[in-house]
Amino acid sequence: MSPFQHLLHDHRLWSMRRRTVVPAFxxxxxxxxxxxxxxxxxxxxxALMFRINIPVAALTTFIVNPLTMYPLFRFxxxxxARLLSVPPGQPRFEFSLDWITHTFVAIWKxxxxxxxIVGSVAAVLGYVIVDALWRYSVGRYKSRKRNQRL
Numbered sequence: 187m188s189p190f191q192h193l194l195h196d197h198r199l200w201s202m203r204r205r206t207v208v209p210a211f212x213x214x215x216x217x218x219x220x221x222x223x224x225x226x227x228x229x230x231x232x233a234l235m236f237r238i239n240i241p242v243a244a245l246t247t248f249i250v251n252p253l254t255m256y257p258l259f260r261f262x263x264x265x266x267a268r269l270l271s272v273p274p275g276q277p278r279f280e281f282s283l284d285w286i287t288h289t290f291v292a293i294w295k296x297x298x299x300x301x302x303i304v305g306s307v308a309a310v311l312g313y314v315i316v317d318a319l320w321r322y323s324v325g326r327y328k329s330r331k332r333n334q335r336l
Contacts, residue, residue: 199233199240204320210239212313214246219262219305221297225250246312259301263293266300 193199198206210233217229225247233243250258267274275293290297 193234196237198237201239204317204324206237206239207242208313208317208320209236210242211246211316212309213238214243215249215312216305216309217243218247218250219258219301219308221259221262221294221301258304259297262300262304263297264300265304266296266298269299269303270296272296 213232213236214229217225217232222228226244229243229247230240233240264274266272272295274296
């Protein structure tokens, strides 16, 4: 992040406000469904570009981890294969150069389309849910404070 050092002093990138955290959460969800490596860094760079909370965007991408990677990417692939009318095969997912050069070349289109669609839906749902929870929490806090004054 050193080339962006001069931009990192913006308070919006680090503050815990609804206007920066909720979109950062949605951005992290969207990026986590895209089938490429480096989600963490890509989310941080996008958060920097959109001037939203960098830590939340980057940490949200950890929804995809070694335990959840296969089911999430498999579901994304099936959605993309269905939309492209490609017969969904049974590609096995593994971390190797051979897999990337042979198997991924054959399935990248449905996987990318499915990742984009599923990621978009997850981002919208995540945005709505986190925003509603945030508003509810603030409302409860204000109500408690009001009741304490009375």
